[in-house]
Amino acid sequence: MSASLVLRRRLAGELRALRLQTGLSQEQVAEYLDASAYKIVRIENAQSSIGMSDLRQLLTLYKVDAETRDRLIDLGRNARKRGGWWSSYRDVLPGPYVQLEAEASLIRNYQPSMVPGLLQTPDYARAVVQSSSLAISPDEIERRVTVRMKRQERLYDAENPLELHALIDEAVLYRQAGEERVMQAQLEHLIEAAALDNVSLRVLPYDAGLYPAVGNPFVILTFAESVDPDVALCENRVGEKYFHDAEEVSGFHADFRQMTKVSLDEAASVKLIKRTITEVGTQR
Template sequence: MSASLVLRRRLAAELRALRIAHRLSQDDVARELEVSSNKIVRIENAQSTVSTSDLKQLLLLFQVGTEDRDRLLDLGRDARKRGGWWSAYTDLLPGPYVQLESAAAEIRNYQPTLLPGLLQTPGYAHATMQSFGSALAAEEAERRVNARLQRQARLTAEDPLTLHAIVDEVVLWRIAGQSQIAEEQFRHLIEMATLDNIHLRVIPYAAGLYASAGNSFAILTFHDPIDPDVVMVENRAGERYFDAAHEVAGFHSDFRHIINAALSEDTTLDLLRKALSGKMGS
């Protein structure tokens, strides 16, 4: 798996479980390894990689058997691997989201004000960047769009990402008001929405003040059940991540409430076709 962050999270979870099983605190482990407590905290939060020497000491401390020891050492080596297309965009994409997205099997995305990046055309992406209020250099804007297109490749790959996307109807009206990008964007949405792995639904104005409306969020689910779901919430202050089971369960509940307010996939497609023909709202 190319997303080292996902493997780092998996290793961190196993090391944390081993420590708890041995009834050791993070301070206890730090003293045994003669390192700072902060280092153990960072390892268990997947905020830093674990060197081979540190990992061997941890596994010795936790009295891990040969088979599990070899498995965890292999996992540690894989988690330290660097790479992926995003490496060329680390100055633009400093957070962990793209790595998590690249390894996800399924994403549930709620966007009340903009289209999800995975469904944006280059024209729409450029327009949203211009709307942020700070002018981007042409080269940087182009790199940001290229990065977005790289992300979108997962939707049509051999083992495609499954995307459940919910947007508010106001998003469609905003697109319709941008004549230079509207036709291309609506055609693209219709094409994407007909793929088996993409489930696009619109929340109509008629839904009123629907339950769980608020900031956009994405729930990422991974191929291996051992990797817990991650939620990313985005607002003006930046990105926040949640992976505690009770927090993630709350977002899953919110997503179900939002789906209940949305049109069906077929009705959403009809609405998109009306928007393309200029008959939306008629």
């Protein structure tokens, strides 16, 4: 597994802090490197990696001590390593999310209309992918489902399991995805997943009324190292929008806390899912 994207974010943060400490503007740094200011912006936003030659020049410009220089050069080398298992699926992965998720220690996920990807069964995931586009090929559907199942392995990692806090609206339990048997199996899988020590699954019931972010899914990723700031993601048909600013991310945290307060507790959530399974079964 490669942590290249997370490490690139860490390096970008340190380089930005060093530049600010020296009182230099991005334009001045760009002139020093004989590069465009846009290049410096992308490096400091972790949108592109920095070459080792440029990194050494910047560390000289920022007058860092020998210990810091060695540490950041080592960080720069590791940040440039190629990606992990997801590299083979770049054609079906439009953004950096899977890389970030692979290195996260805690995921907070709110979904108002479908089961979170980390908790989907293969058949449910297949139905979701098929519904996303009429033009998608059978081969791409299977590749997307494979990626989704690969991501879920983190939940069952005995040494370093991913912690997942999932909030789903009650509507998710009733929204049909595929055939009835698919939905039945998916609901049963939710109950099994909820029994995992590292998974917290809670349902926002209809009688909770309107709550923060209602209808707008989002994810918050938290990392083991405190130097790696949280990231929030909102996704829709147009694309992915990432939030890195601490104040913006704190707003997502506040919404998630409030939504958790008005949700059913874990036991009551499982009870509701079981009741839904029974209701679906008796309607056949």
